[in-house]
Amino acid sequence: MLVFKSIKNLQEYISSFSADKTIGFVPTMGALHKGHLSLINSASLNNDFVVVSIFVNPTQFNKAEDLKKYPRTLEADISLLNKVKCDVVFAPTANEMYADKVESSSFNFDGLEHLMEGEFRAGHFDGVGTIVKKLFEIVNPTNAYFGEKDFQQLQIIKKMVAKNKLDVNVIGCKIFREDDGLAMSSRNTLLTSEQRKAAPLIYKTLKQVREKFETDCIEDCINWVKNEFKKQPILELEYFQIADEETLKQAPNNNSKKNYRAFIAVFADKIRLIDNIKL
Ligand code: PAF
DSSP, X not given: OEEEOOHHHHHHHHTTSOTTOOEEEEEEOSXXXXXXXXXXXXXXXXXXXXXEEEOOXXXXXXXXXXXXXXXXXXXXXXXXXXXXXXXXXXXXXXXXXXXXXXXXXXXXXXXXXXXXXXHHSTXXXXXXXXXXXXXXXXXXXXXXXXXXXXXXXXXXXXXXXXXXXOSXXXXXXXXXXXXXXOBOOGGGGGSOHHHHHHTTHHHHHHHHHHHHTTXXXXXXXXXXXXXXXXXXXXXXXXXXXXXXXXXXXXXXSSSOOTTEEEEEEEEEXXXXXXXXXXX
């Protein structure tokens, strides 16, 4: 496995692959966990080469404190990647990716960017779009793998690829969970033991709401979720929404329950956790 920090060196190496070989790409911000490894596994099963990027992208953080606290474990990540089928790691600096202008481009994702995460994290999706587009242009992958935990991000990246006519297949992979149901996330390592103990409530609530959705109207489901979180002091609900998977718009209160997903964002003090479930 080779590790590159420079775009030029990475591209020189990638251009030595013969043109008929496929590249599976897994973009990450590091602090790798089993969820990332499952993306890498999918990439390795379906491609000739696997490239993983590790870059904590400053432009997608809307709070300086969140960026500062984000776990950075490059050495441990590289030794983990050495044990799996990963051919190339790209771990650039911010200067390499942005030169002296650490700024996002502005994107129009047909409104997907203003809902849910976009509403609560101003500029977040411009940052994600900027870095993922840059990475796609550098790596030129055949297939790129993203976890469904960030389902809105996945839909936005698909939109970005379609609008910019980029030649890459964007593949969503199922959410990887801890034994107690908590969706795997690099942010989980920041939780105190008390917060970690409380956090499985998120998925437990999503599973219960999936059942409720069979019989109850959307407004009742939303109110029930709000109440579940009010009953305990550790997790604070930021939003809960039932939305159409494609448009991400709030589901109308009708009987057509096809392709809806429940989305949730919760704070454990300053640590923000998100999750979702297909209904
Ligand atoms: O999901 C992430 O880890 C990041 O948003 C991504 C896609 C690597 C872009 O920085």
